[in-house]
Amino acid sequence: HDIISTASLRSDRSRCISGSGSGSTDSRADSLDHTNNSRWPRQNSLSMKEWDIPYDELKLFEVIGTGRFGTVYRGSWHGAVAVKLLHVHSLSDDCVPLDTFKHEVATFRKTRHENLVLFMGACMKPPRLAIVTSLCKGMTLYTHIHLRKDKFTANKSVLVAQQISQGMGYLHARGIIHKDLKSKNIFLENGKVVITDFGLFSVTKLCFGNNARGDSLGIPPGWLCYLAPEVTRALTPHASLHLPFSKATDVYAFGTVWYELLCGEFPFKGQPPEAIIWQVGKGVKQSLANMQASRDIKDILMQCWSYRSCDRPDFPTLLTTLQKLPKKRLARSPSHPVHLSRSADS
Numbered sequence: 001h002d003i004i005s006t007a008s009l010r011s012d013r014s015r016c017i018s019g020s021g022s023g024s025t026d027s028r029a030d031s032l033d034h035t036n037n038s039r040w041p042r043q044n045s046l047s048m049k050e051w052d053i054p055y056d057e058l059k060l061f062e063v064i065g066t067g068r069f070g071t072v073y074r075g076s077w078h079g080a081v082a083v084k085l086l087h088v089h090s091l092s093d094d095c096v097p098l099d100t101f102k103h104e105v106a107t108f109r110k111t112r113h114e115n116l117v118l119f120m121g122a123c124m125k126p127p128r129l130a131i132v133t134s135l136c137k138g139m140t141l142y143t144h145i146h147l148r149k150d151k152f153t154a155n156k157s158v159l160v161a162q163q164i165s166q167g168m169g170y171l172h173a174r175g176i177i178h179k180d181l182k183s184k185n186i187f188l189e190n191g192k193v194v195i196t197d198f199g200l201f202s203v204t205k206l207c208f209g210n211n212a213r214g215d216s217l218g219i220p221p222g223w224l225c226y227l228a229p230e231v232t233r234a235l236t237p238h239a240s241l242h243l244p245f246s247k248a249t250d251v252y253a254f255g256t257v258w259y260e261l262l263c264g265e266f267p268f269k270g271q272p273p274e275a276i277i278w279q280v281g282k283g284v285k286q287s288l289a290n291m292q293a294s295r296d297i298k299d300i301l302m303q304c305w306s307y308r309s310c311d312r313p314d315f316p317t318l319l320t321t322l323q324k325l326p327k328k329r330l331a332r333s334p335s336h337p338v339h340l341s342r343s344a345d346s
């Protein structure tokens with residue numbers, strides 16, 4: 001079950017296009033490949049073990065931060081790395097099953113793109129579960145936009161959005177749904193976008209739940225704005241593992257990042273979670289009336305935030321749209337006419 005042949009790697013693309021990106025698709029396909037292995041010489045086999053990093057080989061330095069599913073350390077393993085250590089206390093039913101972790105590692109393993117963080121390996125021996133990636137040197141878009149209050153010109157925002165679309169387009173073509181696209185998971189390194197944490201949602205949710213207590217939804221601050229209407233409508237205190245994430249919900253989240261880039265703040269700023277859930281669930285969008293941007297730019301937002309998932313563009317289409325934006329109309333000058341989007345305030 002652990003063995004993945006190069007045949008299976010070659011057929012990744014076709015099998016993943018319709019896959020949900022969840023581990024179960026992999027697991028089924030892997031065992032199928034295993035049975036078809038006879039066509040392929042033994043030495044073509046790759047084992048999950050090749051991605052297994054013995055915990056003892058890792059050097060852990062200072063804590064970079066603590067996220068939803070564990071602690072991230074600056075570390076060293078043949079050079080500088082980031083180590084995401086999951087706080088796994090036991091492998092009881094209410095914590096992360098090793099299979100889920102392995103399947104999400106398998107998802108990570110399939111990615112090679114310059115706008116995606118480099119996956120280097122994982123520690124897969126409980127209770128030491130860790131994911132090792134390259135260390136991102138820049139700052140996250142979140143830090144730039146919300147903490148440092150850096151202003152992104154429209155032209156720079158477009159360049160960033162294009163790279164996000166490129167990385168996300170690649171992920172989706174591989175059948176991987178990010179499920180947690182947000183400005184905190186997008187690094188900027190000398191103008192280059194690096195997306196992190198794709199496909200790890202199940203592990204994080206399995207291991208730490210959503211801090212749900214009783215009737216509380218336990219929603220981490222800043223998360224709601226990225227959730228598409230069909231996801232917010234499915235939120236219940238205990239349903240986080242079965243939320244209907246899809247390629248289209250990733251596109252919705254991209255819309256929110258696009259809004260952050262352009263406006264320097266989150267949509268529905270200052271509103272309580274209940275109000276946001278109610279509005280998003282009903283199809284009410286953040287007003288763009290006060291936004292200084294061209295119609296084209298606002299249209300991208302409105303398309304990504306479409307109420308119906310089928311009305312949202314895919315990433316290749318978004319990339320083409322972003323590349324076609326006329327540069328001269330992007331400048332935010334006082335003389336530049338402000339176009340209001342049709343649907344912004346409806």
Ligand code: ADP
Binds near residue numbers: 069071134
């Ligand atoms: P979140 O994404 O919600 O901030 P994480 O657990 O993913 O939570 O990250 C915790 C901290 O570690 C954050 O400050 C994040 O920017 C940082 N971090 C995560 N991955 C990397 C990485 N590959 N390189 C550098 N810093 C990272």
Ligand code: MG
Binds near residue numbers: 067184185197
């Ligand atoms: Mg993260």
